[in-house]
Amino acid sequence: MATKASQGMAVPAAMPDAGGAHGVEGVPVPSFEWMGLSAEWGVRVKPGEHGIRLSDLNVGIYGEVPEVWDDQTRRPRGALPRPGVPPLPYNLRNKHQMWADSAANLYEEAIQRRWIPATEVPWDSLKPLPDDVERAVCQVCTELTQYANTEIEIITYWQDQMSYGYYEVKQFLATATFDCARLIEALRKRALSNGGGLGQESRGLVNRMILESRGGWTESAVYLYLVRGTYMMQVLRGLLNAAHNDAERMIYGKAIEDWSRHLTYGYDHIKYSVSHQAGQADILQTLLSLGEVMMAAELQESTMRPALAIIFGGGIKGGRTIGMETYLHLVGEFVRNYLATCEWIGVPRAEMLHPMLKKYLEY
Amino acid sequence: MAVFPSLDWFQKVRDVYNSDGSLHKGGGGACHTTAAFKVDGQSYLIVFEGLKCADIRTPTEGELNDADFVIEMPFDLWKAMVANVQSHGKADLQYTLNSIDLQQEEGIAYSPADDQYRQDLFYRYNQNFQDFFDASARVETTFA
Numbered sequence: 001m002a003t004k005a006s007q008g009m010a011v012p013a014a015m016p017d018a019g020g021a022h023g024v025e026g027v028p029v030p031s032f033e034w035m036g037l038s039a040e041w042g043v044r045v046k047p048g049e050h051g052i053r054l055s056d057l058n059v060g061i062y063g064e065v066p067e068v069w070d071d072q073t074r075r076p077r078g079a080l081p082r083p084g085v086p087p088l089p090y091n092l093r094n095k096h097q098m099w100a101d102s103a104a105n106l107y108e109e110a111i112q113r114r115w116i117p118a119t120e121v122p123w124d125s126l127k128p129l130p131d132d133v134e135r136a137v138c139q140v141c142t143e144l145t146q147y148a149n150t151e152i153e154i155i156t157y158w159q160d161q162m163s164y165g166y167y168e169v170k171q172f173l174a175t176a177t178f179d180c181a182r183l184i185e186a187l188r189k190r191a192l193s194n195g196g197g198l199g200q201e202s203r204g205l206v207n208r209m210i211l212e213s214r215g216g217w218t219e220s221a222v223y224l225y226l227v228r229g230t231y232m233m234q235v236l237r238g239l240l241n242a243a244h245n246d247a248e249r250m251i252y253g254k255a256i257e258d259w260s261r262h263l264t265y266g267y268d269h270i271k272y273s274v275s276h277q278a279g280q281a282d283i284l285q286t287l288l289s290l291g292e293v294m295m296a297a298e299l300q301e302s303t304m305r306p307a308l309a310i311i312f313g314g315g316i317k318g319g320r321t322i323g324m325e326t327y328l329h330l331v332g333e334f335v336r337n338y339l340a341t342c343e344w345i346g347v348p349r350a351e352m353l354h355p356m357l358k359k360y361l362e363y
Numbered sequence: 364m365a366v367f368p369s370l371d372w373f374q375k376v377r378d379v380y381n382s383d384g385s386l387h388k389g390g391g392g393a394c395h396t397t398a399a400f401k402v403d404g405q406s407y408l409i410v411f412e413g414l415k416c417a418d419i420r421t422p423t424e425g426e427l428n429d430a431d432f433v434i435e436m437p438f439d440l441w442k443a444m445v446a447n448v449q450s451h452g453k454a455d456l457q458y459t460l461n462s463i464d465l466q467q468e469e470g471i472a473y474s475p476a477d478d479q480y481r482q483d484l485f486y487r488y489n490q491n492f493q494d495f496f497d498a499s500a501r502v503e504t505t506f507a
Contacts (some may be wrong), residue, residue, distance in 0.1 A: 050395070050413070102480065109487070113392030120391070233486070241462045249456070253389055253490045256461070260486035267479060333465070344479045 039080045054168060055104040069093045069165025077165050090163040096276040098158075098217050100268035104168040106261045110175035115254050117186040125246035126194045133244070136310035136319075139199035140239065141187040143304050147232055148180040148187075150207040151262070154224055155180075158217040172265055179258040186251045199307075205298040209291065218273045218280075219287055225266025227291045230341060231299075233259050234334040235308065238326070242311050267341055274346040284347045289354070296356030299331060325363075332363035364503045367445050368402035368438075370421055372504065373409070377416040380498040387414060390491030396484045398492070399427050401435035403507070409495075411488070416495060431481040434492075436463065436471045442506055444496070449504055453497035460493055 040061045045052055057063070062078040072087035092098055100106075129137065155173050162170050191198050206228050213220040236259060240252035274280050299305065305327060310316055312330075313323020335357050342349040365372040380386055394411040399422060408422035408430065422430070440463065447458035456462055464471045464485075474482035485492075 050393075109393070115391055120388075237461055237465060240459070241456060241465055243456060250389070253461075253493075254391075256489060257487055260483055260489075264480060264483045264487065267483075341479060 037080050039078055050108075053105070053108050054171065055108075058104075065095065065099075066165060067095050069095075069163040071163065071165065074164055077167055089161060091161045092158065092217055093163045093165070095166060096218075096273050096280075098162050098166055098169045098269065099272050099276075100169065100172075100265050101272070102264055102268045103172040106265050107168065107172040107175055110172070110179065110258075110261055113257060115182070117182060117189055117251070121186065121189070121250050122246045123189070123193060126190075127245060128195060129244055130315055132310055132316045132319075133314065134194060134196045135199065136307040137194075137244070137248075138191045138196040139303055139307040140235075140311065141191040142199040143202045143302070143307075144232070144235070145184050145187050145198075146202045146204060146207055147228065148183045150204075150210050151224060152177045152180045154210050154213070154220050157211075158220060162217070169269075176262050176265070179262065183255050183258065186255070190248065190251060200303065202303070203298075203301060205294050205301070209294045215287075218270065221266050221269055222284055222287050223291050225263055226270060226338070226341060226345070227288070227295050229259065229263050229266055230338045231295070231331075231334045233263060234330050234337065235304070238308065238312065238330045267345060270347075271345045281347050284345075285349075285352070288342070288347065288349055289352065292349075292354035292357050296354055299360075300356070328360065328363040331360045335360045364505050366507050367504050368405055368407075368441065368507060370407065370419070372499075372502065373400075373407050373419045375502045376495065376499045377409075377419050379501045380495050381415050383498075384414070386498045387491070387494050389497070390488065390494045392491075394488045394491040396431045396488055397426075397429075398484070399430040399433045401433055402441050403438040411491060428475045430475060431484045432472050432474050434460070434472050434485070436467065440467075445499060445504060446506075448497055448500050452500045454493065460496070461489060 043059060043062070045056055045059060048056060058065075060078075065077075070093065071081065072090050072093070073081070073085045074088065075081055075085075128134075155177050159170055159173050159177075162173075164170070188198070206223070210220060210223045210228060213223050233256065236252050236256045240249065240256060243249040243252055270284070274284065306319065308330070309323035309327045310319035311323070312326035313319035313321065335353070338357075339348075339350050339353065365375045393413045395413070397408065397410045400407045400409065406422055406427050408418075408420055408426055409416060410418040427433070444454065444458045444463060448454050454460075454462075460471070472482065472485040
């Protein structure tokens with residue numbers, strides 16, 4: 001019998017004859033009945049130009065993504081079910097409740113394009129800033145941190161309930177939460193490394209709206225990506241445009257790329273949901289009517305408004321003029337992008353846009 | 364000395380970009396997209412595969428229409444952007460693709476197929492494209 005050494009003991013190797021005449025006394029005889037149990041065997045996915053990607057594995061039964069996944073266990077898609085496994089509360093079992101065709105490739109992209117704030121951000125490029133500007137940067141870092149931890153919380157809340165039939169989505173969302181964790185890390189490091197500190201926490205109107213959306217993952221995705229995410233992307237782009245040093249330039253530049261993946265998934269999923277579920281477009285119209293109210297209120301009240309104006313204006317004085325004009329234009333761009341995306345998704349909002357958001361179209 | 368805009372100029376930039384991994388710091392990661400630049404009536408197709416710019420060539424009309432996104436701006440702005448990169452070693456904050464896109468009324472990037480998913484690649488790979496143009500600092504340039 002083949003054996004291998006382990007801490008001076010002869011340990012039986014896992015071979016079919018291990019339970020034979022030379023089995024170790026006291027060790028149960030292993031059964032190998034499971035070896036013949038597979039729903040599909042003999043699969044040989046070959047690496048392509050980009051290696052073996054998640055989407056390349058969708059062959060045979062492993063590529064069958066059903067509209068409804070009834071199995072409430074943690075069984076991986078394509079694995080053989082085991083009788084007697086108790087169900088778990090995987091309440092999202094319809095494809096339209098989470099699917100996006102882009103999820104598998106976005107997962108691969110997130111894995112490949114990871115970055116390390118500790119060592120890759122050129123922290124030594126930080127230089128003292130005027131006190132009002134440093135305070136504004138730190139306030140924005142504080143609020144964006146809350147945007148990111150809201151995303152982590154709402155994704156993990158729903159991810160827990162997503163069935164394993166749509167594992168690509170669960171995989172991608174795992175990377176999205178990691179992106180959020182990394183952004184929190186980078187923003188906290190920025191705030192605490194240039195003579196400032198964290199500012200005041202956000203009132204969190206939209207954060208709360210996102211966290212309290214309990215009608216399904218799609219509802220959360222509408223608020224998280226279509227409403228808040230579209231705005232956040234515009235904020236990150238404005239911050240990159242106004243970066244004070246190479247450290248900020250890298251943080252915001254990488255955050256834009258990370259959030260672009262989130263938005264791609266979010267928009268893709270919402271569009272899929274609208275086109276595959278009767279009545280969904282009407283539901284989203286209602287959700288967006290509510291979401292626009294909260295978003296408009298937050299835009300009006302949030303300390304992001306003066307803080308960003310100060311950053312864009314280079315200080316309080318400039319924040320009152322060019323800085324605020326830049327901020328208002330940024331919000332105008334957010335609303336225009338939001339309307340264009342709603343149209344693309346199949347939920348046109350131009351006619352029904354809340355007046356408090358509509359006013360930003362002037363800028 | 365390479366003339367901007369010309370296929371020769373873009374190919375020289377590609378050679379510099381591909382030859383030095385330290386120029387990929389902003390993007391840092393695989394990039395898979397086919398995009399196009401429109402400069403002064405001329406079009407250039409750029410193909411990114413993984414960590415390399417695999418190809419840059421004059422596209423057919425079909426290839427142009429099939430690009431994931433197109434970056435188009437007035438020649439004076441292209442010229443100012445390239446000149447800025449030449450002067451500073453990389454684009455300063457007023458001349459990054461992101462900044463220019465923000466400053467232009469209609470933006471500078473669009474999807475010929477009007478596909479939001481493909482247009483988003485401009486943002487997902489924004490730093491790769493910035494790295495590419497920043498590499499042009501090492502290409503001795505004159506303007507047409």
